[in-house]
Amino acid sequence: MLSINEISIRLAGRLLIDHGTAQIIPGARVGLVGRNGTGKSTLFKAIRGELPTESGTITIPPRWRVGSLAQEAPNGPESLIEIVLKADLERDALLREADVAHEPHRIAEIQTRLVDIDAHSAPARAAAILSGLGFSADDQGRPCSEFSGGWRMRVALAATLFAAPDLLLLDEPTNYLDLEGTLWLEDHLANYPRTVIVISHDRDLLDTSVDQILHLDRGKLALYRGSYSSFEEQRATREMLDAKHAKRQDAERKRLQAFVDRFKAKASKARQAQSRVKMLERMKPVAALVTQDVREISFPAPEKMLSPPIIALDNVSVGYDPKSPVLNRVTLRIDNDDRIALLGANGNGKSTLVKLLANRLQPFAGAVTRADKLSIAYFAQHQLDELDEEGSPYDHIRRLMPDMPEAKVRGRAGAIGFSGKAADTSVKSLSGGEKARLLLGLATFFGPNMIILDEPTNHLDIDSRAALAEAINEFPGAVIMVSHDRYLIEACAERLWVVADHAVTAYDGDLDDYRRMVLSARGMRASSRERTGNEREKSQRDKAEKRNPLKQKISEAEAEIERINGIISKIDAALALPDLFTRDPKQAAQLAKARAGAAEALRRAEEAWLEASSQYEVATS
Numbered sequence: 001m002l003s004i005n006e007i008s009i010r011l012a013g014r015l016l017i018d019h020g021t022a023q024i025i026p027g028a029r030v031g032l033v034g035r036n037g038t039g040k041s042t043l044f045k046a047i048r049g050e051l052p053t054e055s056g057t058i059t060i061p062p063r064w065r066v067g068s069l070a071q072e073a074p075n076g077p078e079s080l081i082e083i084v085l086k087a088d089l090e091r092d093a094l095l096r097e098a099d100v101a102h103e104p105h106r107i108a109e110i111q112t113r114l115v116d117i118d119a120h121s122a123p124a125r126a127a128a129i130l131s132g133l134g135f136s137a138d139d140q141g142r143p144c145s146e147f148s149g150g151w152r153m154r155v156a157l158a159a160t161l162f163a164a165p166d167l168l169l170l171d172e173p174t175n176y177l178d179l180e181g182t183l184w185l186e187d188h189l190a191n192y193p194r195t196v197i198v199i200s201h202d203r204d205l206l207d208t209s210v211d212q213i214l215h216l217d218r219g220k221l222a223l224y225r226g227s228y229s230s231f232e233e234q235r236a237t238r239e240m241l242d243a244k245h246a247k248r249q250d251a252e253r254k255r256l257q258a259f260v261d262r263f264k265a266k267a268s269k270a271r272q273a274q275s276r277v278k279m280l281e282r283m284k285p286v287a288a289l290v291t292q293d294v295r296e297i298s299f300p301a302p303e304k305m306l307s308p309p310i311i312a313l314d315n316v317s318v319g320y321d322p323k324s325p326v327l328n329r330v331t332l333r334i335d336n337d338d339r340i341a342l343l344g345a346n347g348n349g350k351s352t353l354v355k356l357l358a359n360r361l362q363p364f365a366g367a368v369t370r371a372d373k374l375s376i377a378y379f380a381q382h383q384l385d386e387l388d389e390e391g392s393p394y395d396h397i398r399r400l401m402p403d404m405p406e407a408k409v410r411g412r413a414g415a416i417g418f419s420g421k422a423a424d425t426s427v428k429s430l431s432g433g434e435k436a437r438l439l440l441g442l443a444t445f446f447g448p449n450m451i452i453l454d455e456p457t458n459h460l461d462i463d464s465r466a467a468l469a470e471a472i473n474e475f476p477g478a479v480i481m482v483s484h485d486r487y488l489i490e491a492c493a494e495r496l497w498v499v500a501d502h503a504v505t506a507y508d509g510d511l512d513d514y515r516r517m518v519l520s521a522r523g524m525r526a527s528s529r530e531r532t533g534n535e536r537e538k539s540q541r542d543k544a545e546k547r548n549p550l551k552q553k554i555s556e557a558e559a560e561i562e563r564i565n566g567i568i569s570k571i572d573a574a575l576a577l578p579d580l581f582t583r584d585p586k587q588a589a590q591l592a593k594a595r596a597g598a599a600e601a602l603r604r605a606e607e608a609w610l611e612a613s614s615q616y617e618v619a620t621s
Contacts, residue, residue: 210228394424396442449478473491
């Protein structure tokens with residue numbers, strides 16, 4: 001059990017956690033929630049032993065392995081599958097020792113332990129996790145250094161999940177995932193066999209994957225059973241009861257104090273007055289309900305509604321290399337009040353499509369028709385880095401209103417959530433959520449006809465995401481969304497488009513249908529298949545795509561067979577010692593058990609080789 005007892009944590013002079021207590025039972029799946037800045041990540045640091053507590057204790061069972069997502073993305077020449085496999089430190093150490101061990105007793109111990117931890121199935125488990133997070137079989141064999149930072153953070157997540165620690169700590173794990181990866185992760189966490197605590201503002205993940213909610217609010221920890229939706233109901237009931245209790249307590253305090261004030265000077269009533277004073281001192285105050293109103297998000301309406309369609313694409317091809325377009329033969333239209341969510345794994349062309357719609361990318365072929373005087377606001381997470389770190393929200397707004405009086409500039413700053421002193425805070429001192437609010441306000445400043453939102457929720461807490469959904473629904477213009485937040489899509493989108501296989505197609509089902517489709521596909525492989533009219537070329541290309549991962553499986557199985565045969569040879573040599581069974585029967589039994597385990601591993605490896613070889617023959621025929 002993870003036991004958090006009366007801990008207090010102070011950071012930079014600010015008391016974040018004040019005598020917080022919680023007991024997390026083994027096997028619990030817990031969502032840690034709270035407003036941004038309340039100390040959730042700080043609590044993780046304290047659990048990992050990276051940050052001391054001012055008071056109280058955090059106790060973890062001594063044999064528990066604690067794992068969390070690395071802060072830096074892995075890099076280097078090693079393949080993705082190698083990086084993930086090395087995350088199981090015990091397996092990696094045992095395999096390296098097995099290659100050099102010669103002492104029969106130690107060989108037996110190593111092989112017995114490898115059987116106990118199911119080490120021989122590790123490559124298949126690692127490949128399944130990488131596949132679930134969006135890596136194809138070919139990707140898994142490529143050097144890590146070939147991937148971008150976001151994809152390498154997925155590798156870090158895969159390594160953490162593969163290690164399967166007894167206590168898994170995940171801090172906003174969906175920030176680097178697309179919707180498809182998020183859906184897979186939800187399913188994986190829902191079936192995680194050990195204890196997991198996840199910090200997340202993704203309402204759907206918290207409803208799907210956890211069975212308890214640990215709420216950090218005003219320095220206190222409160223544990224609720226059930227999903228996030230259940231937590232909201234329980235919390236509302238609890239706060240209502242607390243408010244009633246506080247009201248009754250306040251009335252009782254006034255009554256007791258009135259008695260003391262009236263009779264404390266009278267000798268005949270002095271004892272009773274003193275008794276009331278003690279009652280007042282013993283009365284534990286109930287925290288009054290503190291309303292933490294979320295600053296609303298609003299988008300200014302366009303000055304004029306345009307004639308539909310506002311954008312029409314006819315047989316458009318677009319990308320970054322004319323010889324290899326990302327999207328081919330795209331035909332679609334967008335009307336004034338459309339609410340469209342783009343689905344599809346990262347790398348399939350969603351960002352390419354929104355850049356085309358935003359007129360930041362020109363087509364190679366086909367026609368793009370835009371309504372006259374069309375105004376488009378474009379929000380993307382990478383634009384956070386383009387904000388002036390030394391400037392304030394007021395400075396950014398002043399640049400857009402150079403000739404306006406001070407009062408009007410301050411008014412616009414307040415309208416996007418930066419009133420009073422907040423408007424003069426430097427951008428470098430703002431939280432991620434505050435920067436996102438500022439960027440949203442700047443992008444939509446002049447009342448666009450269409451808003452494009454590319455992952456707008458990464459730095460927003462749950463309540464701010466709800467405010468964003470409300471703003472989208474109230475905006476009279478068109479909205480195009482790319483988001484891994486299922487709640488936002490379900491709350492706002494009226495149409496779903498799937499971007500995959502170099503095409504953009506309308507999806508007739510809902511997100512539940514899409515989730516089932518994604519999970520049944522055994523991972524979201526972002527493979528790009530060129531679409532051409534030549535069926536013969538397409539058939540050859542499809543066969544090649546099938547052959548490559550099969551060749552890799554055959555090579556891996558052959559290497560595993562060779563490695564296991566070497567181990568069996570060592571064990572057989574030890575078992576062949578003439579006096580082994582009389583001198584050390586216990587060691588002999590261990591060796592016999594280790595050989596049986598190795599023989600079973602060899603059988604599985606040979607079956608994998610036969611299956612892959614058979615599939616390869618079919619693919620090449």
